[in-house]
Every structure is written in C-alpha cells, then in structure tokens.
Amino acid sequence: MSKRTKAIALACALVLALTGCGGGEGSSTGPKWGSDAATGGTAIKTGSAASASALVPAYGDVDVDAFTDKCDRLAELAQGNDADAAIALYDEIYAELAQIEDNETAAYLAYCDDVSDETLSDNNIQAGQDADDCSTAAQDAFAAVCEGPCADAFKEHVGEDVFEAYAAATVPSAQEELLSDRESELVNDYYAAIDEADEEGLSDEETNEKVGPIYLGLVRIRTRLAKLYGYDSYADYADDAYLRDYSAEDLEQFYTAVQQISPRFYDLYYYSGDADSFQKNVPKMTADEVIAALESHADEIDPYVSDSLAYLRENHLYDIDGGSGRMDGAFTTYFISTQAPFIYIDSDQRTDFQTMSHELGHFVDYHRTVSPNYVAYGTDGNLDISEIQSNGLQALYTHFYDDIYGGEAAVYAENINVLDLLGNVVDGCVFDEFQRRVYADPGMSLDEVNATYQQVCEEYGDPGTGPDDYWWQYVSHTFESPMYYVSYGVSGLAALQIWDQSQTDFDSACDTWHAIIDAGCYDYGYCELLERVGMFDFKQPDKVVALCNDALDYVEDNEA
Numbered sequence: 001m002s003k004r005t006k007a008i009a010l011a012c013a014l015v016l017a018l019t020g021c022g023g024g025e026g027s028s029t030g031p032k033w034g035s036d037a038a039t040g041g042t043a044i045k046t047g048s049a050a051s052a053s054a055l056v057p058a059y060g061d062v063d064v065d066a067f068t069d070k071c072d073r074l075a076e077l078a079q080g081n082d083a084d085a086a087i088a089l090y091d092e093i094y095a096e097l098a099q100i101e102d103n104e105t106a107a108y109l110a111y112c113d114d115v116s117d118e119t120l121s122d123n124n125i126q127a128g129q130d131a132d133d134c135s136t137a138a139q140d141a142f143a144a145v146c147e148g149p150c151a152d153a154f155k156e157h158v159g160e161d162v163f164e165a166y167a168a169a170t171v172p173s174a175q176e177e178l179l180s181d182r183e184s185e186l187v188n189d190y191y192a193a194i195d196e197a198d199e200e201g202l203s204d205e206e207t208n209e210k211v212g213p214i215y216l217g218l219v220r221i222r223t224r225l226a227k228l229y230g231y232d233s234y235a236d237y238a239d240d241a242y243l244r245d246y247s248a249e250d251l252e253q254f255y256t257a258v259q260q261i262s263p264r265f266y267d268l269y270y271y272s273g274d275a276d277s278f279q280k281n282v283p284k285m286t287a288d289e290v291i292a293a294l295e296s297h298a299d300e301i302d303p304y305v306s307d308s309l310a311y312l313r314e315n316h317l318y319d320i321d322g323g324s325g326r327m328d329g330a331f332t333t334y335f336i337s338t339q340a341p342f343i344y345i346d347s348d349q350r351t352d353f354q355t356m357s358h359e360l361g362h363f364v365d366y367h368r369t370v371s372p373n374y375v376a377y378g379t380d381g382n383l384d385i386s387e388i389q390s391n392g393l394q395a396l397y398t399h400f401y402d403d404i405y406g407g408e409a410a411v412y413a414e415n416i417n418v419l420d421l422l423g424n425v426v427d428g429c430v431f432d433e434f435q436r437r438v439y440a441d442p443g444m445s446l447d448e449v450n451a452t453y454q455q456v457c458e459e460y461g462d463p464g465t466g467p468d469d470y471w472w473q474y475v476s477h478t479f480e481s482p483m484y485y486v487s488y489g490v491s492g493l494a495a496l497q498i499w500d501q502s503q504t505d506f507d508s509a510c511d512t513w514h515a516i517i518d519a520g521c522y523d524y525g526y527c528e529l530l531e532r533v534g535m536f537d538f539k540q541p542d543k544v545v546a547l548c549n550d551a552l553d554y555v556e557d558n559e560a
Contacts, residue, residue: 027542028298047375049411050525053315055340057099059123067096071141077142084258086145090154098336098374104131107332112344114325115191116199130559132177142166158373165376176228183221190214190479199324204470211473213447217423218479223442230322235439238483241546243523248436250539251429251486258429258489258539261548263461265426268555269419270463277410282405284349287320290356295301297400302514305393308364315340317363320356329476330355332390334379341366353404357397361390369520371412375401383484385529387491389521393514395421395499399506415555422551423495428489430460434472490526490538496547497535503554541557 077086107127111120111545116305145154146167155163172180187303190211197207222234231237239248265502285293296304312318317340341363343541345355365386371379380386398417434456438449453472457465464471477484502509514532530537538544 002342009361009556016366036457043157053340055315055317055335056342057102057106057335057337058098059103059110059127062100062103062127062134064130064133067093067100067134068137070096071137073142075144078148078150081149086148087157089147090142090157093138094375095140095337096320097134098411100134101374102335102337102558103130105335109319109333109342109344111188112327113319113321115188115195116325118398120194121188125181125184125188125320129181132180133173135375139169142173142375143169147440162215162373162376165373170229173228176225179221180223180226183225184216186214186218186221187480190218191476194328194474194476195325204468208446208450208470208473211479212449215449215473216446218445218482219438219444221366222482223439235436235437235483241486241498242384242483243525245480245527245538246539249326251432252542253541254430254517255433255539257538258426258548260545261339261552262426262429263463264466264552265419265422265548266460266462266464267537268552269423272280272415272555277408278416279350281412282350282409286349286354287318287347287352289335290316290320290352293353293404294356294360294397297397301393301396301510302401302517304364304368304514304517305360308360308367310340311341311367312360312363317341318343318345320347320352322344322349326478330359332359332366334366335378339370344369353397354413354420358390358394361393362386363518364393365389365521368517369522372522375523382524382526383521384487384490384526385516385519385521385524387487388526389492390514391424391488391495392422392498392516395495396502396506396510396513398499399502411558415558418499418551418555421492421499424488424492424550425496425548426460426489428486428492429473430456430462431472431478432483432486432489433459433480435485438493439482443527493538493544493547494530494535496551500550 036337070089074086074093075091077089080086104127107120107124111117111124113560114120142309145151146163158166193211193214194207197210202210217531219234223479224235226232226234229237235248240245291309295306295313304367308391320343326346327344328346330343332341334341343351343356343359343363345359365380371381391392394417398414401417404410405413434453437456438444441448444452449472451472454465454467454469457469462469472478475485498509498512501512512533513537516529519529519532524532527537527539536543
C-alpha cells in the first residue's frame with residue numbers, strides 16, 4: 001500500500017496511510033530510532049544494514065509561525081503587480097512546505113517502529129498538526145495569488161489545472177481542524193491499544209472492548225467531517241477523495257459476482273492446508289536475501305524493476321524489521337523534497353518476499369513518476385491504479401518461485417500467492433460492504449457493528465463466521481484508511497488477469513504491467529485505464545467469476 005500526502009483539491013481530511021500486508025515475529029539487524037546529532041531530530045532507520053541515507057530526512061521541530069509569516073507576505077504581494085516577486089516567494093513556500101510534509105512522514109515512520117512509545121506518538125501527532133497548519137496557511141496564500149493582479153502570470157507559472165485547484169481550495173474551518181486533530185489522536189490510540197492487547201494476550205472479545213469504542217468515535221468524527229464537506233455520508237466523500245471513476249451502485253455487481261466464488265476461496269484458503277504448509281516449508285529470508293532474490297529476476301520482468309531495486313539498495317530506502325511494538329503491516333511512502341520512496345515492512349521473514357514484491361510495485365511507480373504538483377494532487381494519484389502496479393508486480397514474481405524457493409516450498413508459495421491475490425478480491429468486497437453499511441448508519445452501537453461484520457461474512461460464505469468473529473478490528477485500514485480496502489479488490493482483479501496472462505505468455509504479461517506503470521496514476525481512472533490496456537473491469541461479472549474460478553482451479557491442481 002502507498003502512503004499519500006494531503007491534496008487540497010479534495011478538501012483532504014481523509015487519512016490515507018497504511019496497509020495490512022503480513023506481520024508477525026522476526027528481526028533484522030540495525031540500530032533503533034535515535035537522536036540525530038546534526039538535526040536534533042529523530043532519525044529514520046534505513047535498511048537491514050541501517051546505513052543513513054541523505055535522501056531520508058529526520059524528524060525535527062517546525063517553526064510554524066515563521067512559515068505562516070512567509071505565507072502572509074505572499075498574500076500581501078498578491079495584492080500588487082510584482083508578479084516576479086510573488087512567484088519567487090511562491091516557489092520558496094512550495095519547496096519549504098514539501099520539507100514540512102516530509103517531516104510528518106519522518107515522524108510517522110519513527111512512530112511505526114514502536115507504537116507504544118508515547119514520545120513517538122506525540123511527535124507523530126505534532127508533526128501532523130504542524131503540517132496541517134502550514135498547509136492551511138499555504139492554501140490561503142496560494143488562493144490569494146489566484147485572485148490578485150498577478151493571477152495571469154501565476155497561472156502561466158503553475159499551469160491551468162493547478163491554478164484552478166488552488167483557486168477552488170477551501171481553508172479548513174476551526175471545527176474541521178479540531179475534528180481532524182481528534183481523528184489523528186484516535187488512530188494513534190488504536191495502534192497503542194492493539195499493541196497492548198497483543199502484549200497482554202487479550203482474547204478477541206477483550207480486544208473488541210478495548211478498540212471498539214475507538215472505532216465508534218472515528219465513525220462519528222468522519223461522519224461529521226463528511227457533512228461539513230457537503231456529503232451525505234463518509235463513504236460518498238471517500239469515493240471522491242480516492243478519485244474513483246465508478247459508483248457505489250456499480251460495486252453491487254462486483255459484490256454479487258465475488259459472492260459466487262468466495263465460499264470456494266474460503267474452503268481452499270482455510271482448509272487446503274497450504275497456508276499451514278507454507279509456514280512450515282518455506283524458508284525464512286532476511287531483508288538482504290529478499291532484496292537479492294528480487295534482484296535476481298528483475299531484468300526478466302522489466303528494467304524499471306532492476307533500476308528501482310538498485311536505487312533502493314544504494315540509498316537504503318527500506319526498513320524491514322520485526323519485534324515487539326512495531327506497527328503491523330507494510331506500506332510505501334514518499335519523501336517529496338528528495339523524491340525518494342521508502343518501504344516499511346513489519347517482518348515475519350516468511351512472507352517478506354511476497355510483501356516486498358508488492359511494495360516494490362509502489363516503489364517503482366514513485367521512482368518513475370513524480371506528482372505534477374504534490375499540493376494539488378498529493379503524491380499517489382489514483383490509488384486503485386497504484387494497487388494494480390503493486391499487486392501486478394507481485395503476480396509477475398510468481399513466475400520465478402521455482403528458482404527462488406524450489407521443490408515443495410515453491411508450490412506452496414505459488415498457491416499462497418495466487419490465493420493472496422484472490423484474497424484481495426474477496427476481502428476488498430467484504431470490508432467495503434462492511435464499512436459502507438456502518439457509515440450509512442453511523443449511530444450503530446458496538447454490538448451492531450460486530451453483528452454487521454458477521455452478517456457480511458456470512459453472505460460471502462466465510463466458514464469462520466460466528467458470534468465471536470471480530471476480525472475487522474485487526475485490519476488497520478478500518479481505523480486509519482477508511483474505505484480504502486475496495487482498492488485491493490478492484491486491483492486484485494486486474495492483477496489476477498496479469499497473472500493469468502503470465503501463465504501462457506509471460507512477456508506479454510510484463511508488457512501489460514509496463515503499460516500500467518507508464519500510464520501513471522494521474523491521467524486515467526481505473527475503468528478507463530483497464531480499457532486502454534485491454535483488460536476488463538469488475539462491471540463484467542461473468543468474466544470476474546470465470547477468472548476467479550480459473551485461479552481456484554490452478555490452486556486445486558497445483559499440488560506439492
């Protein structure tokens with residue numbers, strides 16, 4: 001999953017951050033986060049060798065007042081006719097704001113290493129507030145330039161689309177800022193609570209009592225924010241914020257199609273024995289071994305992949321580690337000022353290769369395509385497409401599992417990887433339906449939220465469904481990245497097509513993935529891009545069912 005920055009054109013209070021790719025025990029070498037003598041901030045651990053990278057900034061204090069004063073000077077210049085001076089100051093503010101956004105990313109990465117550390121949590125919250133305050137001041141100043149005598153020269157400098165985004169941006173009200181700050185605090189509370197529950201060995205029900213009220217608070221806050229933004233529900237707001245070119249009504253046919261294959265998927269995933277055999281038979285891999293295995297076949301997929309891996313290794317742009325306190329999951333983020341992607345993985349050393357092959361897809365996109373304007377568009381663009389890039393690369397690497405694992409381990413790894421892609425499709429629908437129902441009735445009690453999740457799981461034929469099924473609470477997206485999960489579903493469908501194509505024509509499958517990378521995440525919608533590259537989307541349910549059944553047939557026939 002990729003972590004995006006705030007985009008003013010979307011009135012962004014949406015938290016877009018984390019993924020749920022793997023987790024568990026395991027460790028790699030390297031120092032923990034510590035004081036950086038040069039900056040007085042918190043340094044980011046980089047790579048298993050932990051050699052510091054000049055491309056990775058450290059967290060430090062932000063002089064919000066000084067930045068705000070600079071924005072006020074721009075607003076004053078905007079009232080006059082000195083366009084050159086206004087544009088020069090705009091460029092300075094734009095670059096400085098990038099560093100402030102990067103400071104928030106640095107604080108977040110430091111926090112991920114130990115979510116139980118109150119200082120790191122406080123730093124993360126403070127960095128987010130500083131970035132929000134500075135972004136608000138910058139938005140106000142940029143809008144002032146759009147309205148003043150320098151407007152024509154400014155439009156020529158930034159481009160018409162960015163100019164229109166700046167002009168249309170609305171500065172958050174005090175109420176919006178208060179709600180957003182409280183939202184951030186509750187997300188941090190969730191991670192601390194889920195870590196404590198794990199440390200204390202709490203049961204699912206006890207954990208539910210601990211984190212459930214946090215979720216109810218987040219639902220209420222996000223519903224209020226959506227109303228302030230002019231939306232009927234938070235789900236409606238999120239669909240716009242995620243730049244989706246399909247509607248909630250369109251998704252209904254996706255749900256229906258997936259419900260036809262999900263019972264079979266659950267049976268294979270839970271009862272085939274492959275998952276247990278994978279854990280027993282697939283050897284552990286260190287971070288360096290994972291990267292070396294990726295490098296060994298990168299050129300056979302695409303020079304984009306080998307080039308990105310060389311850049312990642314040379315600059316130590318990854319943190320693959322395990323241990324108590326680390327945030328579960330994995331994600332790829334981006335430092336705007338240095339144009340450097342960065343991968344975080346909570347390691348279990350068993351599934352790290354699959355996770356890294358996924359995150360590497362995000363890394364390649366970040367490395368190849370720079371946002372046209374990070375203030376107006378964020379750094380990700382269309383997240384449905386972004387997840388095709390990552391899931392698609394994960395699918396392509398399956399082609400080399402015989403060489404990477406060998407023997408029975410390769411078979412188990414192949415089956416698990418295909419089931420993982422299918423799991424994206426199934427879980428993408430399950431968690432999207434669950435969240436849409438909750439946000440449609442934001443006054444639900446915790447018992448009602450639990451019952452809603454259990455009902456959705458029953459509709460998809462999950463054999464593990466019962467009155468004590470609380471799995472939703474362990475999916476961090478539910479708390480931090482609401483309504484994101486369907487992006488895994490729609491992208492998983494595209495990735496399965498890439499995998500299916502690779503079974504008979506690997507080079508053509510690689511060409512398809514290359515075309516998706518080249519298209520980037522800023523110029524097309526999801527449905528539009530799939531049509532462009534000759535793939536089908538979820539609005540063709542018969543094809544959805546046939547593709548998923550073909551993948552399930554493969555797993556059934558592929559025995560160790």
